[in-house]
Amino acid sequence: MPVLRRGLLAVLFTLLCSPLLGAHAQGLELLSLFMKQVRSGQAAFTQVVTSPSRAGQPPRQKTSSGALAFHRPGQFRFVYKKPFAQTLVADGQNFWLHDVELNQITVRKQNQVLGGTPMALLTSAADLKALEADFQLRSEPVRDGLEWVRATPKAQDVQIQSLLAGLRQTDKGVELVVIDVQDSLGQRSVLTLSGLEINPTLSADTFVFRVPAGVEVLRP
Numbered sequence: 001m002p003v004l005r006r007g008l009l010a011v012l013f014t015l016l017c018s019p020l021l022g023a024h025a026q027g028l029e030l031l032s033l034f035m036k037q038v039r040s041g042q043a044a045f046t047q048v049v050t051s052p053s054r055a056g057q058p059p060r061q062k063t064s065s066g067a068l069a070f071h072r073p074g075q076f077r078f079v080y081k082k083p084f085a086q087t088l089v090a091d092g093q094n095f096w097l098h099d100v101e102l103n104q105i106t107v108r109k110q111n112q113v114l115g116g117t118p119m120a121l122l123t124s125a126a127d128l129k130a131l132e133a134d135f136q137l138r139s140e141p142v143r144d145g146l147e148w149v150r151a152t153p154k155a156q157d158v159q160i161q162s163l164l165a166g167l168r169q170t171d172k173g174v175e176l177v178v179i180d181v182q183d184s185l186g187q188r189s190v191l192t193l194s195g196l197e198i199n200p201t202l203s204a205d206t207f208v209f210r211v212p213a214g215v216e217v218l219r220p
Contacts, residue, residue, distance in 0.1 A: 027139040027149035030167040030174045032128040038176075040202055042069040044079075045194040052186035068193075072123050074110065074209040089209040090114065090123075096209040106210060107220045140164065147179060159183050 005129060044067050051060045062081065070076040073092075080086040085100035095113045097106045134155070140148035146166035153160055166178035179191040213216060 009218075026145040027165070027167055028128065028137060029079075030147055030169070031176075032163060033150045033174050034176055035127050036133070038072070038198060039067075040071040040199050041197060042067070042200060042202070043196045045191055045193050047189060050188045050190075063064045069202055069206050070123055071202055071207065074123055076123055077206055087209075089207060091207050091209060094209075098212075098215070103214070104216050104218060106195070106220065108220065159185075 002025075007130075016175050018125070027045045044168070045065065049062045049064070050141075053059045058220050066078065066079050066080040068076065068078045068083070074090060075092050076088075078088040080088075087096070087098040087100075089096040089098075092108050092199075093110055095108050095110045098103075128137070129153070135151040135153055140150050146168050149165045149167070151165070161182045161184050163182075164175060164178075164180040165181070167174055167176050167180045169175075175193075175196060177193060181189045183189075
């Protein structure tokens with residue numbers, strides 16, 4: 001799978017719904033409440049992927065946008081609308097990647113593709129303790145009005161080098177606003193969420209992928 005697409009998988013989603021905390025609650029406290037209380041969500045997103053500079057050339061950036069939905073444990077849908085149409089769906093058993101431009105669908109077992117990635121863990125782990133089985137977690141200093149948590153994989157053979165989650169308190173609860181992923185090849189992917197809906201009732205069809213007629217299906 002291309003590096004850019006692997007980067008997309010590493011990107012996680014969404015949001016809020018927790019009791020108010022003290023004014024100086026740190027990132028790990030906010031993340032703990034997110035893990036305990038957020039079960040579903042949907043939002044618009046913007047993603048900026050920056051590739052490292054090569055042969056003296058400046059870093060290259062690609063900006064994408066779309067919408068996402070998730071239901072814990074283990075289900076999500078990312079729909080990329082610009083600049084290219086692409087859909088990523090995890091239905092709890094399989095992971096589907098539909099590249100509209102290539103007219104191709106790649107389907108793999110979800111646990112083989114997403115196991116050990118921040119996306120998989122943040123959408124399936126029950127609480128902070130479950131995350132700590134695979135990641136070293138620590139609060140980072142406040143920046144840009146957000147509390148930050150850094151997650152570093154304990155395994156040495158994963159593609160993700162580190163993940164930063166930016167959270168903030170609101171009068172309604174805790175928002176997960178930014179997910180900043182650095183991979184082992186030096187590529188950075190920053191996902192920013194907007195228009196968040198917390199714990200909405202989502203149709204079961206949201207996480208069902210239906211193969212369009214005439215599209216090639218690959219099962220590597």
